[in-house]
Each structure stands twice: as structure tokens, then as C-alpha cells.
Amino acid sequence: AQSVTQxxxxxxxxxxxxxxxxxxxSSSVSVYLFWYVQYPNQGLQLLLKYLSGSTLVKGINGxxxxxxxxxxxxxxxxxxxxxxxxxxxxxxxxxxxxxxxxFGKGTMLLVSP
Amino acid sequence: xxxVTQTPSHQVTQxxxxxxxxxxxxxxxxxxxxxxxxxxxxxxxxxxxxxxxxSEKSExxxxxxxxxxxxxSNFTLKIRSTKLEDSAMYFCASSDLFAGTGDEQYFGxxxxxxxx
Numbered sequence: 001a002q003s004v005t006q007x008x009x010x011x012x013x014x015x016x017x018x019x020x021x022x023x024x025x026s027s028s029v030s031v032y033l034f035w036y037v038q039y040p041n042q043g044l045q046l047l048l049k050y051l052s053g054s055t056l057v058k059g060i061n062g063x064x065x066x067x068x069x070x071x072x073x074x075x076x077x078x079x080x081x082x083x084x085x086x087x088x089x090x091x092x093x094x095x096x097x098x099x100x101x102x103f104g105k106g107t108m109l110l111v112s113p
Numbered sequence: 114x115x116x117v118t119q120t121p122s123h124q125v126t127q128x129x130x131x132x133x134x135x136x137x138x139x140x141x142x143x144x145x146x147x148x149x150x151x152x153x154x155x156x157x158x159x160x161x162x163x164x165x166x167x168s169e170k171s172e173x174x175x176x177x178x179x180x181x182x183x184x185x186s187n188f189t190l191k192i193r194s195t196k197l198e199d200s201a202m203y204f205c206a207s208s209d210l211f212a213g214t215g216d217e218q219y220f221g222x223x224x225x226x227x228x229x
Contacts, residue, residue: 004155036220043117044156044204044220090156100169101148101218103156 002027002093006104013111015083021076021107023091033074034092034101035065044090050074061085086111115139117221119205125227126195134190134224136205145188146206146218147180149173156204162188195228202226 007022025031032051036044048059055067065076074091091104118137126132138145147159160170162180179191188207192199202223210216 034217041222043119043222044206046217046219049217092156100158100161100171101146101156102158103148105155 002031002095002102004091004093004102004104006089006091006107008107009105010108010110013081013109015111015113016080018079019077019081019085019109021089021091021109023074023076023104025072025074025091025093027072027093027095029095031093031095033065033067034094035059035063035074035076036090036092036103037061038088038090038106040087047076047089081109081111083111083113085109117205117207117219119203119221119224121224122222123225123227125229128197128228129194132192132195132226134192134203134205134226136188136190136221137186138188138205138207139209139219140186142207142209142219144168144208144210144218145180145182146208147190148204148206148220149201150204150223151198151201159190192226195226197228200226200228 003026005024013019034049035047038044048057050057050067058064063078088106088108090106092101094101120135145162150156158171160174161168177193181189202225204223205221206218208216208218
């Protein structure tokens with residue numbers, strides 16, 4: 001069975017500061033990893049995904065994530081955040097042959113001036 | 114850019130009533146999904162649907178739930194007799210390829226279901 005842990009329910013940060021949102025997963029098989037963002041009153045939007053290959057994945061809006069197999073982590077980073085990055089961020093995993101996405105509980109990123 | 118739409122945005126119903134949540138997936142997508150998120154909890158998979166049949170479902174998706182693609186554009190989730198614990202945000206998603214290939218799922222904005 002797969003599971004996803006997002007260690008922080010809320011991350012407050014000042015504008016233009018760097019941020020890291022943590023995600024750890026557990027799975028007995030190879031996984032695909034995703035980060036989704038949810039802005040207020042909107043659906044989940046894909047930020048980036050890791051399928052295979054380079055462990056550093058770049059996504060939209062200046063976000064990137066690094067897959068670390070030994071630590072079973074897929075942390076999301078941005079070097080300089082904007083007010084508009086305030087949203088809820090979800091880490092998710094799926095694996096070959098199954099249609100389910102397993103989500104973490106989400107991390108609320110709060111960017112203040 | 115094509116998007117998944119869901120109606121209504123908010124549905125209030127009394128316990129024991131039937132509700133139908135509607136979704137219009139992206140037009141050329143072949144795989145459809147329902148997820149739900151109870152307030153303060155994780156987004157949970159309910160069911161996936163392909164070629165007019167359920168391809169996978171979770172233990173949450175019991176006999177009270179059903180899905181249907183009544184025409185070429187809509188995808189619906191029916192809850193036959195709602196319970197208080199069905200109160201949640203319900204997300205519809207669609208994808209072009211089977212999610213097991215790592216293909217992205219595109220999500221709608223959700224329907225907030227409140228059962229009183």
C-alpha cells in the first residue's frame with residue numbers, strides 16, 4: 001500500500017524568501033510522484049511530476065522538486081516566493097498499473113508581505 | 114485551455130436524500146475519476162472509470178455510490194442515501210491516458226456537499 005506524508009500542515013513565509021514543502025512517501029514498488037496546487041475556490045492544478053530520469057524536476061511558476069529514492073522524499077522548493085503563491089499544496093503518488101492517486105493531507109503555504 | 118467543470122459548486126441535502134454530482138471532463142479524455150476530501154483530511158480516491166465501466170474503486174465506494182456517463186460529455190456521481198459522513202468536497206478528474214502510466218489527471222474545482 002502507498003502512503004504520503006506531508007509533515008507541515010501550514011508554512012508561513014515572507015515574500016521573496018525561499019520555501020521548501022516536505023513530502024515523504026512509502027511504497028513497495030516504483031512510484032510516480034506529483035505536486036498539485038489548489039488556489040482558493042479552484043481545482044487541483046499540476047505543478048510538476050516525476051516519472052523517471054533526472055531526479056530534479058522543474059515545474060510551473062518557478063517551483064522544482066527533487067526525488068530522493070533513499071530517503072523516499074519528494075520535497076518541493078521555490079527560491080523566492082510571491083504573495084500569489086499562497087495556496088494549498090498536495091503531494092501525491094501513483095504507480096504503474098493502477099489508476100489511483102494517493103494524496104498527502106496538504107500543506108498550506110501562507111506568503112505575507 | 115480545456116478544463117474540467119463541476120456542478121453544482123455547493124450542494125446542501127438532508128440525510129437520506131439522493132444526490133447527483135455532475136462533471137464535464139476534458140473532451141478528448143478517456144479516463145475519469147472521483148475523489149473526495151473531508152474537511153481537514155486527505156484527498157481520497159473513490160473510483161475510476163474507463164470505457165463505460167468502473168476500472169478501480171476504493172473501499173469507500175460502497176453500494177451507496179454509483180457512477181455513470183449518461184452521454185458523451187457528462188460524468189456523474191450518485192449517492193443514493195446520503196449520510197452525515199458523506200459531507201465533503203468531491204473532485205472530478207480526467208486523464209488522456211491510464212493513470213498507471215504516470216499521466217497527469219486534470220481536476221475540476223470541486224463540489225462541496227453538505228449533508229444535514
